[in-house]
Amino acid sequence: MELVWRFLLGGAIVSAFSLLGDLLRPKRFAGLFSAAPSVAIASLSMTVVHHDSVIAAIEARSMIFGSVGFILYVWAVRRLLASGKWPSVTVSLAALTIWAVTACVSAVLLMRSGL
C-alpha cells in the first residue's frame, strides 16, 4: 500500500510542477521547474510517515550528491542541444549515464566515508 501512495503522491507532485513550468515564460525561467524537488518532496514525506525524520535526513544528505549529478547532466544536455545536431530524446536519454556515473561515484564515496 505504501508503494501505491508513493506512486500517486510522486505522480501528482511531478505533474503539478511540470504544469507550472508549461505555464511560465520565458523558457529559461520555466526550466527552473524542470529541477523542482518534486520526487524529493513526495519521497521524504513518505519516509517521514512510514519511518522517521532521521532516515529522511540521511536521504536528503545523499540528495545533495545526486544534485551534483543532476547539474552535470542538464549542463551537458544544454550544450549538446544548443548545437542543434542531435534530437532531444537521444541527448536527454544518453546523458543519463552522466547522472548514473556521478551517482555511483557518490555512493562509493558515501559508503567509504562511513557517514
Place this chain on the structure above:
Amino acid sequence: MIVAFDVSGLKRLHWYQLLLRFVLGGAVTVCAGLVSRHWGPLIGGLFLAFPAIFPATATLLEQTQAERKRRHGLHGRRSGRKAAALDAAGAVLGGFALAAFGAVAWLALPRVGAFWGLCLSGLAWLLVALTLWWLRRHV
C-alpha cells in the same frame, strides 16, 4: 524579459503528455523508495535528484516547438532543439537550488519535524532558484 504566465500553453498540451509525466513521476518515486528499502537511505537518497521527467519534457518541448514552426511553413527541427536547450539552461540553475533543498532538509528535518522541515527546504529551493535566475540576468 519579464516572467509571465502564458495560459495558452495549456491548450497545446495533450492528455497523453500529462499522463506520461504522472506515470514517470510516480514510477521514479516508487523506484527511489525501493532502492532505499533494499540498499538503505544513503543510496536511495541519490535518486531524489534523479532527472525523472527531464527527458520527456525536453522531447515534448522539441516536438511542440517544431510542430508550431511547421504550421507556419518553416523547418522547425533546429528551433525545437534550441527551445529544449533553453529549458535545460534553466534547469542548470534549478539544479543548484535542488542541492540547497537537500542541504536544508538534511539539517532541518531532525530538528523541526517533517512539516516545517519540508516547508523550509521548499522555501530554500525557491529562494536559491529565484536568486540565481536574477543574478544570471543582471550580473
